[in-house]
Amino acid sequence: MxxxxxxxxxxxxxxAPTGSAIRELFKYLSLPxxxxxAGGYPATAxxxxxxxxxxxxxxxxxxAVDCLQYxxxxxxxxxxxxxxxxxxxxxxxxxxxxxxVTTGSQQxxxxxxxxxxxxxxxxxxxxxxxxxxxxxxxxxxLQVDSAVTDGDGLDTDSLAEQLARQPRGxxxxxxxxxxxxxxxGACLPLERRLALLxxxxxxxxxxxxxxxxxxxxFTGQEVPSLLALAPQVDGASGRVVHLSxxxxxxxxxxxxxxxxxxxxxxxxxxxAKQTVDLCTxxxxxxxxxLYLADGALERALPALARGYGEKCxxxxxxxxxxxxxxxxxxxxGGMFIWGRCRGGxxxxxxxxxxxxxxxxxxxxxxxxxxxxDASSLRLSFAAPSxxxxxxxxxxxxxxxxxxx
Numbered sequence: 360m361x362x363x364x365x366x367x368x369x370x371x372x373x374x375a376p377t378g379s380a381i382r383e384l385f386k387y388l389s390l391p392x393x394x395x396x397a398g399g400y401p402a403t404a405x406x407x408x409x410x411x412x413x414x415x416x417x418x419x420x421x422x423a424v425d426c427l428q429y430x431x432x433x434x435x436x437x438x439x440x441x442x443x444x445x446x447x448x449x450x451x452x453x454x455x456x457x458x459x460v461t462t463g464s465q466q467x468x469x470x471x472x473x474x475x476x477x478x479x480x481x482x483x484x485x486x487x488x489x490x491x492x493x494x495x496x497x498x499x500x501l502q503v504d505s506a507v508t509d510g511d512g513l514d515t516d517s518l519a520e521q522l523a524r525q526p527r528g529x530x531x532x533x534x535x536x537x538x539x540x541x542x543x544g545a546c547l548p549l550e551r552r553l554a555l556l557x558x559x560x561x562x563x564x565x566x567x568x569x570x571x572x573x574x575x576x577f578t579g580q581e582v583p584s585l586l587a588l589a590p591q592v593d594g595a596s597g598r599v600v601h602l603s604x605x606x607x608x609x610x611x612x613x614x615x616x617x618x619x620x621x622x623x624x625x626x627x628x629x630x631a632k633q634t635v636d637l638c639t640x641x642x643x644x645x646x647x648x649l650y651l652a653d654g655a656l657e658r659a660l661p662a663l664a665r666g667y668g669e670k671c672x673x674x675x676x677x678x679x680x681x682x683x684x685x686x687x688x689x690x691x692g693g694m695f696i697w698g699r700c701r702g703g704x705x706x707x708x709x710x711x712x713x714x715x716x717x718x719x720x721x722x723x724x725x726x727x728x729x730x731x732d733a734s735s736l737r738l739s740f741a742a743p744s745x746x747x748x749x750x751x752x753x754x755x756x757x758x759x760x761x762x763x
Contacts, residue, residue: 372498380490380725387714394751397719399541399607399694400742402670405663406610410655411646418645430641433629434460434617438648442617445651449573450587451601457619459629462639464571464604464616465491466632468534471567471600471618472499474627476531483533485513487697487726487735489541489569492534503728510688512537512547515554522562530564537585539572542726542737543697544690549582553592556585560594570603574660576692577668586619597621605647607694608663609656615639615647667694667741670748674740677752684759685736694741697723699734704762706736712758718751 384397418426425435433439439455446453461467476482478500484492486505496503507517513535522530535555537547547555559566568585586601604616618628632638650656671689674696678687687698700706706722713719723735743751 372500376498377494379494381721384719384721387719390714390717392717393719394717394743394747394754395719396674396738396740396743396751396755397721398742399739401607401611401694402666402742402744404744405666407650407655407659410653410659411610411650414646414649414653414655415642417649418642422645426642426645428641430638430644432459432633432638433625434458434639435641435644435648437652438615438644439617441648441651445656446586446601446603446619448657450583451619453586453619456622457625458617459625459632460639460644461602461616461618461632462636463606463611463614464569464602464618465495466635467602467616467618467628468492468495468567468569470628470631470635471532471620471624472496472501473631474624475565476501480531481529483530483564484728485535485540486728487542487723487732488534488728489536490725492569493725493728496534505728506533508540508543508545510543510545511551512540512543512545513551513555515551515558518555519558522558525562527561528563530562532565532567533559534567534569536569536572538570538582539575539690539693539695541572541693542695542721542723543688544693544695545688545697546579546582546691549588552582552585552588556589556592556595556598559598560592564598566599568599568601570601571607572693573603574608575664575667575694577664577671579691600624605656608660609647609650613643613647615643664692667692670740670743670745671696673745673748674738674752677749678738681752681756681759684756684763687738694739696738696740698736698738699723699732700736701734703734705733707733709736709758709762712762713755716754716758716761718754718758720755 443453443455481502482496483504483506485508507514586599589595589599601619675689685698687696710722721737724731
């Protein structure tokens, strides 16, 4: 008898794909009483629901056609205008024509990979770095190398030595989160930002600056983005592509991000986006545009940063009681605390004990392109309440006691 079972022939990258290690942990969220320090979710209590609801009602009442019909692939004019103004207030002088709207900033990275890179070409990432970026690069068949970091982010002196050993132009793209990096929370100092831009000119590569957390500073001095600084370095203008998002500061459910890039890159990204989703949801775009136009985000940001600062301080205070187990690096903003288990303890083993105690975090291994530090871990203070932070750290202490 003929076997009629269908045969599926997958593309090479998807013959045995690896999913997100962080999202694999979500199955534990349904356990009764689980406290999560794992995902980088914003605090639902901080969502500006009244003003978002007002913007949504107004969008449908005043702009039903714009909300319910297809829109231009690069985004609604009103939203692009508001985002250009937002970037101007952040120190980067851009025009409406410099940016396009994306369905979250992750789509912006995906579009860049499609239009700029071919399988086998080399990209450089921070060590450690954002795992969804690693996943995107690997699925595209790219060679992913790592650059040394320390408590202040990319070590540009080490990077200069690394690049000097390679032919100019062999590196196509460097991806980084210079402001409150995921996972380390590090913020690249001004002098290193200028040095990085100079290296991009000297060695002819493009910098992708991912900036979802830059507005969430709760201590220390503001540092301009790489995009804002590029005009100060000869030859650096046009070498920075900037990605950002409203996910961390307004609501991830909107799925509103944006990409700022030189015209040749941006135009090709628009064409690539046409084949993906035609346009980012116009209703969500109109809601975001009206929310920004009302000034609601600017009014909300100070309290938002203070709220996350309070949560971070609470977690750091609690971690002092676990200092014999975990060594951590205090951030100046963002949503994450990076640490290492003392004595070379495997963070994955600690996680298993922690889940039994009904608390979760993310082991650090998925954040490395190669040679992971098995003792490293990431804790997010963003989503849990202050009381949950206190209780979760008590549970983590019990888990460590059981393991050790």
